[in-house]
Amino acid sequence: MDANILTNVVDALPQFDGYVYPNERTLHPLWSVLIVVYPYITGLVAGAFIMASLVRVFKVKVLEPIYRLALLTALAFMLCATLPLLFHLGHPERCFEIMMTPHFSSPMAMFGFVYAWYLMAVLLLELWFDYRRDFVEWSRTETGLRGLIYRAFTLGVTDLSEPALRLDARMGRIISIVGIPSAFLLHGYVGFIFGSIKANPWWGNPLMPIIFILSAVVSGMALCVFAYMFLCWARRITADMRCLDLMTSFLFYAVVLDATIEGLDWLHRLYSAEEGIEVLKSVASSKLFYTLLIGQACLGTLVPLLLLGTMQLIRKKVAELNRRRVYFSSTVLILIGVLAMRWNVVIGGQLFSKSLRGFMSYKMEFAGHEGWWLSLALVALPFVILTVFIKYFLAQDLPTLENVVPGAPPRAASPPAQA
């Protein structure tokens, strides 16, 4: 009798509604907020890189002030991209098995390689070729820890002759060209991790990788605008308005594309109305009301679209300060909107039972290893790393190529004689 009462009470607990499989009756969804943060950070990497490659590959000269900033942003976030996954694993000490004994049919195993390729062969190489000349020059003028760091980063290659510099530029461009598909692959794979799960009607969807790539581009571009404006504000210099205008134009078109594809996804789901559509509709309109309809659709997409779209039309009539305000608020909204999108995908996909007969709930913990604090720390960590990068590699007091560091003095036209 006691057992009966107990089981009835457990069944009547408010976090489950309708029938869910017994193994789905857990306190938290299996993939909780850490897995929300993971695709968010990875997406920011891919997007920031695409922003940088606009300068290198497509030779958009106006965007030069953010080239290095975008690359360093990508690197800072890249270094933290796997941390949420690592913290989430049941056995983090076995994580290298993914690389050592990969199972080739698993998207997650492939992600390990794409990640390693992207970090080692794309980002670090591109940054090195771009910075090599500066490292050599700075290592001659700087002393102490800074000098040591710059000297170490030259990797002993101190040749600043004309052909060597030409080779640097050429390599940088080639790596950028290789980098664009790599960036798409990186985040496409993250999307595929979800899109490949046919057991879950919310996730199993061929458009998922595309949606992830597009939202990644959007969020990464927004992050670059944000970082640039923040850096200018912190250094008390005026942002280059031509650069900002163009960046936000690109951002606007990226948002248009992203919103279109995501809209198409929903249209397709509603129109084809396959098994499970009722459950999805119910999740979208009740449990995800604030994050999907308000956060992602309205605040994260519609409002920025309207704001940035208006700026495309009447930019010349708006004062610079107001323009900057509009840009800044749009990018912040977009960044929040994409985070909401990650939440909706990851958490939303675990709010209904695979029996399609019931719903689960998720109340996030505050502390604990799947709680608010750790996730917040993991999102904040790349910004801390980026600050260190800016301090060392985008310093105002170091001479550099014209226009690549906000607020820095341009370097003398001819390179100093070789040592």
Place this chain on the structure above:
Amino acid sequence: MSENITRRAVLKNLAGIVGGILAMPAARTCKAGVQNVLASSPAPAGYDPFQHKWLMALDVDRCIGCGRCVEACREENGVPEGHWRTWIERYVIPKAKPGSGKTRGDAIVDSPAGGEKGFPPLLTPKDDILKSFFVPKLCNLCEHSPCTQVCPVGATFDAPDGAVLVDKNYCIGCGFCIQACPYGCRFFNPETHTADKCNLCYHRITRGLKPACVEICPSQARIFGDLNNPVPDDPLQHFSANNTVEKLKKSLGTGPRVVYAGLDEEVR
């Protein structure tokens, strides 16, 4: 050509062949050693998984929902509380309301504590019930198992004998397989911090015993056997011959091998 056939070359080749033959047992031992290190299964030494093809069949009409199988599974495999390798669902299909234009009402499904302690009395009045039945659930032993497909390290795998196993000494605990299983058969074991699931009581079946749930079932709702080694008057053959069999969520293309007799369309 003939110039190349020297005594030295022939001796060298011969030595190579002999050396190769001599090295083969050592290589085999190494291979077995590596396999032992890399893949641990509860099977005894000498068990050859290629000689068997295990299958479970479930007769819905025979299940009385007593929950003994769930209890036996927990006892036998040390399944932690709050998680299930097998469970029982109760389906209650009410009569259609007059004028609703339907043949039956909306199904009411429950599985309190996985049916382990039995089921509480029905809330629906007896006269309003069109039919009710119990459905035992377990790993569907899929032919194209989505769970093993997504495992990033291959810690969960399809054994040649039809069981889908998890190597808990190798699993990294990412939970991808749990997400990929459409049947909710997998769970995250809070004690081992790895994925866990029904392994057909691998430690028993590889020693000639039946899985605990099959052994204890008082109504023979669970039928277990080896398709490669049918016994006289094989229960599995008998089951297939005398029932219309059905499988769960066929549209997903997972190719479930577990078969059900008397399955209603409401069961997912």
